[in-house]
Amino acid sequence: MTAISPPDTRAVGAAASSFPRRRIRADLRSERRAGWAMVAPAVLLLAAFLIVPVLLGFVLSFTNARLVSPEPVGFAGLDNFVRAFTADPTFVRSLLNTFCFAAVVVPVQAGFGLVLAILVNQKIRGAVAFRVIFFIPVVTSIVVVSILWKFMYQRDGLVNSFIDSITFGAWRGTAWLDNPSTALAAIIVLSVWQAVGFHMLIWLSGLQTIPEELYEAARIDGAGAWRQFRDVTWPCLRPTRVFVLITITIAALGLFVQVDVMTQGGPVDATSTLVYHAVRMGYHQQQIGYGSALSLVFFVLVLVVALVQRFLTRDKD
Amino acid sequence: MKRKSLSIIVAAGLSAALALGGCARASQDSAGAPGEITMWTHSAGNPGELAVYKQIIADFNASQHQYKIVQQNFPQGSYNDAITAAAAAHKLPCLLDMDGPVMPNWAWAGYLQPLGLPDSLINSLLPTTVGRYRNTVYSAGYWDAALSIFARRSVLDKNNIRIPTVDKPWTLDEFDAAVTTLKANGYATPLDLGAADTGEWWSYAYSPMLQSAGGDLINRGTMKSADGALNGPDAVTFFTWFQQAFTNKWADNSGPVGNQRFIDNKVALSYTGVWNAKDALAAVGGDLLILPPVDFGKGPKIGGGSWQWGISAGCPNADGARAYLKFSFQDSYLTAFADSQVVIPSTASAAAASKYFSDTGALHQFAVLSQKFALARPATPGYPVISSTFEKAAKDIMNGAEVKSTLDTAVQAIDTDIKSQNNYGF
Numbered sequence: 098m099t100a101i102s103p104p105d106t107r108a109v110g111a112a113a114s115s116f117p118r119r120r121i122r123a124d125l126r127s128e129r130r131a132g133w134a135m136v137a138p139a140v141l142l143l144a145a146f147l148i149v150p151v152l153l154g155f156v157l158s159f160t161n162a163r164l165v166s167p168e169p170v171g172f173a174g175l176d177n178f179v180r181a182f183t184a185d186p187t188f189v190r191s192l193l194n195t196f197c198f199a200a201v202v203v204p205v206q207a208g209f210g211l212v213l214a215i216l217v218n219q220k221i222r223g224a225v226a227f228r229v230i231f232f233i234p235v236v237t238s239i240v241v242v243s244i245l246w247k248f249m250y251q252r253d254g255l256v257n258s259f260i261d262s263i264t265f266g267a268w269r270g271t272a273w274l275d276n277p278s279t280a281l282a283a284i285i286v287l288s289v290w291q292a293v294g295f296h297m298l299i300w301l302s303g304l305q306t307i308p309e310e311l312y313e314a315a316r317i318d319g320a321g322a323w324r325q326f327r328d329v330t331w332p333c334l335r336p337t338r339v340f341v342l343i344t345i346t347i348a349a350l351g352l353f354v355q356v357d358v359m360t361q362g363g364p365v366d367a368t369s370t371l372v373y374h375a376v377r378m379g380y381h382q383q384q385i386g387y388g389s390a391l392s393l394v395f396f397v398l399v400l401v402v403a404l405v406q407r408f409l410t411r412d413k414d
Numbered sequence: 415m416k417r418k419s420l421s422i423i424v425a426a427g428l429s430a431a432l433a434l435g436g437c438a439r440a441s442q443d444s445a446g447a448p449g450e451i452t453m454w455t456h457s458a459g460n461p462g463e464l465a466v467y468k469q470i471i472a473d474f475n476a477s478q479h480q481y482k483i484v485q486q487n488f489p490q491g492s493y494n495d496a497i498t499a500a501a502a503a504h505k506l507p508c509l510l511d512m513d514g515p516v517m518p519n520w521a522w523a524g525y526l527q528p529l530g531l532p533d534s535l536i537n538s539l540l541p542t543t544v545g546r547y548r549n550t551v552y553s554a555g556y557w558d559a560a561l562s563i564f565a566r567r568s569v570l571d572k573n574n575i576r577i578p579t580v581d582k583p584w585t586l587d588e589f590d591a592a593v594t595t596l597k598a599n600g601y602a603t604p605l606d607l608g609a610a611d612t613g614e615w616w617s618y619a620y621s622p623m624l625q626s627a628g629g630d631l632i633n634r635g636t637m638k639s640a641d642g643a644l645n646g647p648d649a650v651t652f653f654t655w656f657q658q659a660f661t662n663k664w665a666d667n668s669g670p671v672g673n674q675r676f677i678d679n680k681v682a683l684s685y686t687g688v689w690n691a692k693d694a695l696a697a698v699g700g701d702l703l704i705l706p707p708v709d710f711g712k713g714p715k716i717g718g719g720s721w722q723w724g725i726s727a728g729c730p731n732a733d734g735a736r737a738y739l740k741f742s743f744q745d746s747y748l749t750a751f752a753d754s755q756v757v758i759p760s761t762a763s764a765a766a767a768s769k770y771f772s773d774t775g776a777l778h779q780f781a782v783l784s785q786k787f788a789l790a791r792p793a794t795p796g797y798p799v800i801s802s803t804f805e806k807a808a809k810d811i812m813n814g815a816e817v818k819s820t821l822d823t824a825v826q827a828i829d830t831d832i833k834s835q836n837n838y839g840f
Contacts, residue, residue, distance in 0.1 A: 168836060251668050277813060361612060362806075365814065382799045382803075383498075383799070
């Protein structure tokens with residue numbers, strides 16, 4: 098309830114002068130009620146769609162619950178977790194794929210976003226138009242983007258025609274999504290292309306908070322473009338950097354839609370991810386207990402990664 | 415003060431509206447006027463099919479005053495999820511349609527009650543349009559579908575390929591030779607197996623091939639294990655062939671889903687279903703051949719069992735639902751479904767009246783194929799897991815995975831599931 102404290106202090110300040118004490122109490126109570134009423138919709142939604150499902154998922158992880166079954170639900174202890182790590186090669190592969198995806202996407206998307214942001218931050222004509230163009234994929238539905246890219250990645254699709262014409266037929270592309278060695282890379286390229294505009298915008302807002310005087314001072318000291326970037330831009334972007342890093346990491350670890358639409362985890366598990374595998378086991382195969390256990394593993398992993406990042410990027414003073 | 419109370423009211427109203435909105439949506443389906451019977455179909459977006467349902471419902475509602483059928487349509491993609499969710503919330507409609515192979519799962523879960531239609535009616539239907547689980551009839555359908563190989567007579571004649579018949583279908587060697595010839599004579603990809611599709615299609619289309627080779631999805635005698643059926647020598651032989659069909663570039667898995675590549679004459683042979691026959695007939699005309707599937711060793715097989723109707727266990731108006739179903743199995747409706755959907759009607763008399771499936775109809779061959787070769791998918795509650803595991807294994811093999819170990823993994827997944835469910839009561 099800290100959000101409504103400023104009006105409280107105003108009320109207290111006013112009390113000293115004219116209003117009787119009882120009136121202030123009533124005022125305070127009423128403000129508190131208003132506050133509760135205002136957060137109620139959000140709290141209700143969060144409880145119904147976040148807190149309750151998380152708790153349910155936690156409980157279900159330790160049972161053999163099924164989506165469709167007349168068998169009674171029984172406590173299964175750690176069986177689901179043992180099964181995941183010892184008897185489910187697809188899960189282990191999904192884990193590796195997920196980290197591989199994040200390990201590539203986080204630096205590439207963040208770096209590429211920063212480059213775009215610096216480019217569209219120049220004072221040149223048409224900069225706004227470029228910002229809009231780079232941002233369009235972000236506001237396009239990821240399902241639509243995935244379907245379009247699926248066509249582009251086909252053996253006789255746009256990507257291969259393009260490769261064919263720029264190399265004058267010297268190099269023939271593969272069916273990118275059907276080849277186990279290229280499918281994940283293909284999804285990485287598409288994902289970066291789709292989401293980079295959003296992080297460009299975040300970087301851009303960070304860039305625009307850097308005061309112009311710092312650059313002026315640096316120029317007076319004889320700093321070139323690279324020194325200005327290294328010693329002014331980069332240190333000043335620290336808070337933005339932390340934000341971008343954490344949001345990209347969480348989004349990358351949760352990779353699902355592209356896989357669901359484009360490859361369904363194939364070919365040969367090459368693109369199966371943690372979330373996709375959890376949905377496949379929990380929903381398509383109706384083993385909701387096992388699916389919940391996989392989600393819990395995912396939750397713990399994201400938590401650990403986020404905490405490690407928080408620790409590494411903490412304020413050291 | 416005024417402003418504050420206003421904001422309280424607005425906020426409270428908003429939360430109440432949210433809560434009520436959610437509840438109202440949920441309770442809509444079960445409650446209703448007495449005598450009202452809710453019916454869910456998977457046919458949203460399929461105007462031909464919906465028109466026939468509309469007609470049946472209008473006729474039934476007008477024929478008596480005790481019951482009133484209320485229809486709600488779902489898109490096929492999310493239909494099973496809607497049923498599962500509704501069952502979990504105890505909000506199932508009285509009448510629901512279901513894909514044949516999933517019925518045992520729902521019957522076992524207690525969603526369905528025995529159908530209870532008169533034996534004379536059930537016996538008049540094609541066997542594959544009746545859903546039996548543990549010797550009890552739970553569902554019945556107006557039609558069945560059938561798969562065949564579409565080809566052009568002119569193309570086969572030109573390449574000196576024998577036209578197979580129901581009594582003498584292609585053997586695997588003959589088929590391999592035919593595909594090789596076609597590939598050498600102008601068809602870069604001679605065969606369309608439909609591998610671009612996903613979901614139940616994989617089990618529907620390719621498990622009959624496996625059965626024709628001597629394997630199966632599960633040991634049907636016990637229904638307790640897939641070991642030996644899905645990973646035995648016959649299954650390995652079949653899947654090795656399946657993998658080669660893709661590595662030899664006889665077939666591929668690029669789209670579009672459907673039969674367009676055959677219509678455009680980009681493939682010479684198309685393994686697809688009766689539902690694509692109308693367009694093919696329109697495009698190819700008298701040159702179209704509807705060929706029996708390949709004999710992989712144990713005779714040709716095609717999957718039987720399409721969408722069927724059942725009554726939910728908690729239906730308060732089961733008698734009304736039964737009366738409606740009985741009413742709906744009139745030959746004129748079955749013929750209407752058959753001719754609008756291009757599917758095989760489930761009674762002989764309806765087939766005789768059909769434009770396409772009568773003895774002289776252009777698609778009569780499908781009725782023959784269905785009668786001679788149809789084999790239902792295993793009637794076990796474990797089917798959804800079997801099917802999704804089979805799909806994944808077959809796709810992995812198509813993409814180059816090692817055959818035997820992939821099948822062993824699939825068998826392990828299926829057997830683990832069966833054991834975790836106390837053998838599904840078998």
